[in-house]
Every structure is written in C-alpha cells, then in structure tokens.
Amino acid sequence: MTQFASEVRKVATTWTWWVVLLGMVAYSACYTAFMVIASRLERSPLDLGSAESAVIVYNMPVAIAYVFPLAMGVVLVTQEYRSKLISQTLLANPSRWSVYGAKAVTGLAVGLLYGLVTVLACTGAAGGLLAAMGEPAYLGSGPVLQAVLGSVAVLTLWGLIGVGVGALIRNQLVAVVGVVVLTQFIEPVFRLAGTGLGGDDVTWLLPGGAGDAAAGGTALNTMTGTAAGGQLPGFAMLGVYAAVFGALGAWRFARYEIS
Amino acid sequence: MYEEEAVISARGLSKRYGSVEAVADVTFDAARGRVVGFLGPNGAGKTTTLRMLLGLVRPSSGQARVLGSPYRELHRPLRRVGVSVEADAFVGGRTGRNHLRCYAGLAGCGRRRVDELLELVDLRGAADRAVRGYSTGMKRRLSVATALLGDPDALILDEPANGLDPDGIIWLRGLLRDFAEQGRTVLLSSHLLDEMQKIVDDVLLVNRGRVLHAGPLDRLLGAEACLVRSAAGRQDAVRGVVEAHGHDRLPLADGRLWVGAPPREVRTALEAQEDTAGPVHVEPCTLESEFMRLTRNDREEVAL
Secondary structure, three states: OHHHHHHHHHHHOOOHHHHHHHHHHHHHHHHHHHHHHHOOOOOOOOOOOOHHHHHHHHOHHHHHOOHHHHHHHHHHHHHHHHOOHHHHHHHHOOOHHHHHHHHHHHHHHHHHHHHHHHHHHHHHHHHHHHHHOOOOOOOOOHHHHHHHHHHHHHHHHHHHHHHHHHHHHOOHHHHHHHHHHHHHHHHHHHHHHHHHOOOOOOHHHOHHHHHHHHOOOOHHHHHHOOOOOOHHHHHHHHHHHHHHHHHHHHHHHOOOOOO | OOOOOEEEEEEEEEEEEOOEEEEEEEEEEEEOOOEEEEEOOOOOOHHHHHHHHOOOOOOOEEEEEEOOEOHHHOOOHHHOEEEEOOOOOOOOOOEHHHHHHHHHOOOOOOHHHHHHHHHHOOOHHHOOOEHHHOOHHHHHHHHHHHHHOOOOOEEEEEOOOOOOOHHHHHHHHHHHHHHHHOOOEEEEEOOOHHHHHHHOOEEEEEEOOEEEEEEEHHHHOOOOOEEEEEOOOOHHHHHHHHHHOOOOEEEOOOOOEEEOOOHHHHHHHHHHOHHHHOOEEEEEOOHHHHHHHHHHHHHHHHHO
8 A cells, every 4th residue: 555655656746647648638639529520521421320329439538549548557667667766666665566566556547547537528528519519419328328438447457558568668668669659550550451351350359459349449440440349348358458468567577687 | 794783794695697797605794883885896796786685686696684684575674774776766857855755655754754854965945846957966865865764774875975075975974974873784885985984884895796805994904004105216116125025015006005014114124225215105004005905906816
C-alpha cells in the first residue's frame, strides 16, 4: 500500500500524466465530433440509424486512443530507468515483486482514470452533437451502454499491458516509439491484410482487435472490414494479453541487475 | 578487523562479468561510529561493490551484510540505511520537495520531516522548483536529504562531495562527523583525497577489484614512512642516499619520493649528505601519497 502511494505520487508529481490525458481527450473528442458530423454528409458511408450502428461513434477512444494509456503504462516503468531512480526505488523497497505489483496496479488505475475521463468526454460530445442535430443519440440503449462500459474496461487493461511492456523493454524511447508503431501502423496493416487473405474472423485475436471487440466493435473494424468478434470473447482475449505481458514484465523486472 | 560489531560487512565479495573480474574477494567491516572512506581509481570496482552491498547487483560469490542481514532482507530499509548512489538520478520535472515526498512514505516519515530536511540541506527556497533547474551541488544535497529521510543508523554515499562548492564540502564534513559521533556509521566513496583525510576514520582502498588496504587511517599513514621532496635534478642523488641506507623507496608521480623509514631517520641521513642530495623537505605521508603508492605498486606487480 505504501509502495502504491509512492507510485501514485510519482505519477502525480510530473506533468506527463495530465499532458498525456489532455492529448488523449482532445484527440478522441475531436475524432468523435468529426465522425458524428461526417455521418451527416450525403455521401457518408456511416449510418447511425440504429443503436448498434451508432456504437461506432461512441467507441472512438478505443479505436484510436488506446495507445495513450498504453504509453503511460510504459512510462510508469521506463521513466525510472531513464532517470536512474530505479536504484532509489529498489533501495526503498527491495522486494521487486512488491514494487512491480504497485506499478501494475498504478497502471490499471491510470488506465481506468484515462478511460473514464476520455469516454465520458467523448460520450458527451457524441450524444450532445447528435441531439443538437436532432438525431437520436441512443444514449440509454443497451448496445451503447455496453460499448461505453466496455471501452472503459479496455482502456484500463491497456494501462497494465503498458507496465508489462515497459518492464520488458526498459528503454523509454524504444518502448514508446515501438508501441506507437505497432499499434498505429503494424497491427492495422495486419488486419487489412488479414481481411484480404480471408482471415477476417481471426483478426480480433490481435491485441488491438481484441480491444475493439471488447468495446463492441469500432471504426477500425468498419475500415478494415473485419468482424469485431463478441464483446466477452474480445475482453477475455485482451485479458490474456494483459496477463501475459504483466507476468512477463514481472519476471523480467525481478531479474534485472541495476548497473 | 575491528572489535566492535560490524554495521556493514563484506566477506569474499566477487563479481564477474563474463571474463572480466570487476570485484574479487573483497572483505571488510565498517563499525559503529566510524566514517569509512572507500577509495580507488576509476574502474576499481567501488560502484559494483556498493551495488552488491545494497542488493542491486547479485554477487558471483561472497556475502554482504548491512546491519546484520542482506540488504534485501531488511524491513523498511530506508529507516535503517540511508543511501545515495545515483546522486544525479532525478526526474527533471519533479520538484525537490515532491522528490522527497515520493520516498517519504516508504521511509515512514511525513511532511514535517521533509520540511526539516529541506531546511537542513539548505534547499528550502528551491523546494518547489523543478529539479531540472538545480545546480550540481543542489542535486547532491537533495540526494543526501533523500538518504537521511528515515533517520537511518548507517549512510552509504557514492561520491557525495562531487560538485559541492567549498561551503558545501565543509557542510557535508560537519554533517558526516555529527552522524558518526552519534554512534552511527558512514561508508562513503570519493576521489577528493585531501578531503577524505580530514573526515575518515578508516580506509578501504581497492584497485582492480581487490582490496589494497582495509583498516584505520592512522595505520595507513603510520609513522614508519615519509615523503621526501628534493630540489630539481637532485632526485637521483636523494634516491641513492636512501638506497645506501637500505630503506624501501618508491618515486611518486608528483616527483616526491616515498621512503619506508621514520621521518627523523630519513632527515638525518639526508642532511648528512647535503652536498650530494641538496636541500630536502621530509613530510609525513598523506592519504594521497599512500593512494598513489599502493595503486602504483599494484600496477607494477602486474607488469612483472
């Protein structure tokens, strides 16, 4: 508990956490607004005519912004190596499991906070814009509620995955650039290629795809023409990634020599 | 080595990195109430030894104990041992006060102690500024404050005096002396040998991973040796006189000659031969001269 308080204080005493949060909210909200407005264009392929199809505008945070809690989870670990404060941290608490555990919980907490704030902002933006344009917002409907809750859960898990990735890679620059390239470029390409090769029913097994599925399907599924898969299987799949990265990170973290 | 109970002790501590033996069979004790200077040239294995003492690096063999147990088994270690091994390790955007508060909980102390320490290390005015803007000396002082958070029984400091101005060095000297006078223990490394001679009780001198001397400073600077400074061009003549008396001798890098005999005896011998040896200054050994002599001797043995 003391270690967790220490980790939270470390996050809260730098600017990084809220600059990243601000970036995430602004980026997601702008895209959400863009999607809603674009859906009104005559030639738009978007049809928000039912609660199921409206989910796409509510799930923009998961579609485009999960890299933010992921990167923040990475930074939770790598910043200590970059600043060499890891020595100080391990001297204050020589139990590496306890330190890593506190970081993992902090990663989840950061993901949850980022998820809540961003999803609330985007839900407000989407619902508000739809209502302002005189369209049904489907805010109280089952599919939209499930999508919104799923989004928060997905973004929370990405925070933990980030902690695991950070512990595995340790070099902040490599890790952050790596997750951005992997999530924003390589995985989408794989998903597009998967569709082309007729494998669209397995692309939800990829981490980003699992997240999209767990949130109830996102714009990425629409764009790549891949099936979202079910929400629960998607969540389970992302949970497996979180468990695997979390465990590998713990294993690695416990073994580093600090030189 | 000492009769008192050891606060920090190493037994046969060794670390190999592949074929490189960074630390080989280091054994020493640091007792209660003593300031122990950990000396050696760069790359001698000091930092690796400190990291093994602190459980940050696993020894290839041997044991290290701090307050009776391996560091990693200490409960709430910050309350027992204060450490500053990465004096430049800070997150630039964090303030000095927040840096201390990040570790205060683990050291079992609150805001008041943080304020006290900021006062003690003279950072009160800069406490709420980002560490990025601190001078080297301010960072060192903040690092010392971090080490003192838990009011520990022992301090382990790696190069705490680097980057401190003369006032800062005098302040640190006073702080460490007070700390030791309260019966607590300090182990510190430094290259500032004149400064170390003023504050240490014991010396642990290592070179190429091995211990050259572990024991009281007085014993290292014992009265059985001295330094001879001679006029330019007379060094060989002086050496000849000393040699004729059968004393051990070793020329130092700064031109002085170390002689393994008491100062009075050497002075008498040289004054009797003033025609050849010229005017000489016979001085007691210093930590610097012993450092040069022992590390150089060590190198020559390798060359043979």
